[in-house]
Amino acid sequence: MTTLEAVGLSKEYRVRGTGLRTSRLLAVDNVSLIVKPGETVALVGESGSGKSTMAKMLIRLTEPSSGTILLDGAEPRPGRHASKDYRSRVQMVFQDPFSSLNPALPIRHQLARPLRIHGIVRTGSEEQRELVRLMETVNLASGFLDKYPHELSGGQRQRVAIARALAPRPEVLIADEPVSMLDVSIRLEILQLIDDLKRDRNLAVLYITHDLATARHFSTQIVVMRTGRVVERGLSDDVIVNPIHPYTQLLVRAAPDPKSPPFVIDPTRYLAHPEVVIGDADPDLATWSPECHWARAWDDDAALAALLDAVAV
Amino acid sequence: MTEPLLSIHDLTVEYQTETPVQAVRSVSLHIMPGEIFGLAGESGCGKSTLAYAITRLLQPPAAITGGSILWRGTDGISTDVLDLDGAELRAFRWSEISMVFQGAMNALNPVHTVRSQIADIFIDHRTKLNRRQRTARAAELLHTVGIDERRLTSYPHELSGGMRQRVMIAMALALRPRLIVMDEPTTALDVVVQRSIIEEINRLRREFGFAVLFITHDLGLLLEISDRVGVMLEGRLVEEGVPDRLLNDPRHDYTQHLLRSFPSLRGDAPVTGTRYVASKGVTTP
Numbered sequence: 272m273t274t275l276e277a278v279g280l281s282k283e284y285r286v287r288g289t290g291l292r293t294s295r296l297l298a299v300d301n302v303s304l305i306v307k308p309g310e311t312v313a314l315v316g317e318s319g320s321g322k323s324t325m326a327k328m329l330i331r332l333t334e335p336s337s338g339t340i341l342l343d344g345a346e347p348r349p350g351r352h353a354s355k356d357y358r359s360r361v362q363m364v365f366q367d368p369f370s371s372l373n374p375a376l377p378i379r380h381q382l383a384r385p386l387r388i389h390g391i392v393r394t395g396s397e398e399q400r401e402l403v404r405l406m407e408t409v410n411l412a413s414g415f416l417d418k419y420p421h422e423l424s425g426g427q428r429q430r431v432a433i434a435r436a437l438a439p440r441p442e443v444l445i446a447d448e449p450v451s452m453l454d455v456s457i458r459l460e461i462l463q464l465i466d467d468l469k470r471d472r473n474l475a476v477l478y479i480t481h482d483l484a485t486a487r488h489f490s491t492q493i494v495v496m497r498t499g500r501v502v503e504r505g506l507s508d509d510v511i512v513n514p515i516h517p518y519t520q521l522l523v524r525a526a527p528d529p530k531s532p533p534f535v536i537d538p539t540r541y542l543a544h545p546e547v548v549i550g551d552a553d554p555d556l557a558t559w560s561p562e563c564h565w566a567r568a569w570d571d572d573a574a575l576a577a578l579l580d581a582v583a584v
Numbered sequence: 585m586t587e588p589l590l591s592i593h594d595l596t597v598e599y600q601t602e603t604p605v606q607a608v609r610s611v612s613l614h615i616m617p618g619e620i621f622g623l624a625g626e627s628g629c630g631k632s633t634l635a636y637a638i639t640r641l642l643q644p645p646a647a648i649t650g651g652s653i654l655w656r657g658t659d660g661i662s663t664d665v666l667d668l669d670g671a672e673l674r675a676f677r678w679s680e681i682s683m684v685f686q687g688a689m690n691a692l693n694p695v696h697t698v699r700s701q702i703a704d705i706f707i708d709h710r711t712k713l714n715r716r717q718r719t720a721r722a723a724e725l726l727h728t729v730g731i732d733e734r735r736l737t738s739y740p741h742e743l744s745g746g747m748r749q750r751v752m753i754a755m756a757l758a759l760r761p762r763l764i765v766m767d768e769p770t771t772a773l774d775v776v777v778q779r780s781i782i783e784e785i786n787r788l789r790r791e792f793g794f795a796v797l798f799i800t801h802d803l804g805l806l807l808e809i810s811d812r813v814g815v816m817l818e819g820r821l822v823e824e825g826v827p828d829r830l831l832n833d834p835r836h837d838y839t840q841h842l843l844r845s846f847p848s849l850r851g852d853a854p855v856t857g858t859r860y861v862a863s864k865g866v867t868t869p
Contacts, residue, residue, distance in 0.1 A: 317775070317776050318745070454801045455846055456626045484846060485847060527807075527808050528850060529804055529808045
């Protein structure tokens with residue numbers, strides 16, 4: 272099965288219309304991660320932290336400014352045909368189920384297209400059989416095939432989006448905020464579905480979210496991003512229970528959690544946890560063990576200091 | 585013994601379409617002065633319809649088919665909001681009850697500046713103010729919610745989601761209402777911004793003493809911030825109580841289900857990804 276690796280990915284955008292001659296925005300700055308088969312890695316951060324840009328680079332919708340993507344250790348070739356091959360192995364579920372499905376076409380069409388494009392089916396009867404099977408995988412009745420997206424609820428639409436992503440039989444699934452547009456009461460259902468699929472098909476899942484609670488419960492590793500850089504990484508429980516970087520602590524503090532006593536931000540928490548590695552440079556993932564808890568040094572981070580001050584008031 | 589600010593009795597709202605739908609079914613609740621009343625429930629449970637009924641913003645085919653909404657004025661006299669009409673309703677809305685609408689991203693008019701949108705409130709409700717006074721009041725309001733007054737000349741697309749939501753709150757505060765209905769005010773925002781908006785609301789509430797009807801599907805958030813919480817299911821208020829009681833001793837199946845549906849961040853609550861299926865006779869007594 273397939274391991275997805277990002278090695279030192281960066282993405283720089285040129286910002287126009289600011290009146291300055293060169294204004295550049297480093298959306299993602301030297302981010303590395305590894306997602307192994309049967310494992311979920313959560314990429315966590317607030318809006319604008321660069322997590323969706325990471326997703327776009329990993330699904331090859333945008334070209335990284337530098338760094339490489341490795342699929343099973345091999346770098347995918349450039350070009351349209353290679354992209355198609357790549358996407359038959361890596362697929363994505365988008366955030367907004369209300370806009371990710373074509374409103375003018377029935378569900379049947381939206382699922383049949385990837386099946387045909389990626390050569391999974393050749394005949395009509397094969398297609399029908401595969402469609403029914405896909406719908407079963409996401410626990411939808413095959414009667415939904417002839418409905419249009421507007422006839423479905425948000426949760427049902429997201430199931431269709433997952434079925435669409437599964438159609439080419441991918442080995443890696445990137446889920447970019449798959450439940451943030453859905454009601455709290457059905458979020459777990461969708462996440463549970465993705466989790467079950469991960470187990471059944473030995474998928475490698477990259478779960479992008481700002482919801483720490485689900486990140487903790489559905490992933491083995493958490494990677495926290497802020498302003499394009501990884502600020503903390505480690506096993507999910509370690510990162511949530513003992514957040515070391517003040518920004519991660521801020522995230523933990525901000526997440527509603529009525530079942531636990533309020534979390535207190537303590538920038539000196541690292542003193543009590545000598546096992547956590549604090550460093551200026553990202554660890555080299557080739558030699559880094561996922562069990563090792565790492566946080567970025569934050570001494571010279573003025574923006575973060577201001578943020579912490581704002582919270583303290 | 586303080587009297588409730590707002591008391592709703594047996595309110596029923598029906599969408600009179602081909603097959604009429606009762607979106608709100610004989611709901612009774614009251615809101616005390618200065619408290620945060622949280623209303624939880626999933627999409628389609630009628631919580632927004634209830635909010636629109638209270639502010640009398642319902643449009644046909646929706647119709648209030650029964651019940652009363654009593655509002656206690658500053659003079660201690662109660663009036664039924666449903667009897668208000670024309671000029672009275674106009675005077676009541678926004679100066680007594682204002683609203684922060686769902687979807688901060690889209691609730692502001694994209695082709696008008698922040699100043700002109702806030703000034704609109706004063707043009708409609710405080711006709712005596714001249715242009716300069718209106719601008720001064722608008723600047724003051726932005727300042728109250730922690731936005732620099734230079735933003736007055738900004739258009740909504742120039743503001744971040746959190747700032748747009750603050751502008752919405754500033755507009756709701758404009759006439760110093762005694763109740764602000766907030767319909768999913770933080771839903772499209774991420775956790776850090778959500779937390780700052782919530783803290784802002786709390787600070788303003790201490791300063792101005794208004795009550796809040798806070799509507800959201802996020803029960804976890806409500807339990808943390810509300811004085812009392814109500815849970816709605818299929819148009820009915822199925823449970824009501826203080827957060828501690830709901831958290832430790834939820835009585836209705838649906839409340840228990842909702843409590844199970846968000847994992848505790850730092851606790852070890854088991855996660856189940858099941859759907860709520862109403863057992864017979866529980867939701868429709």
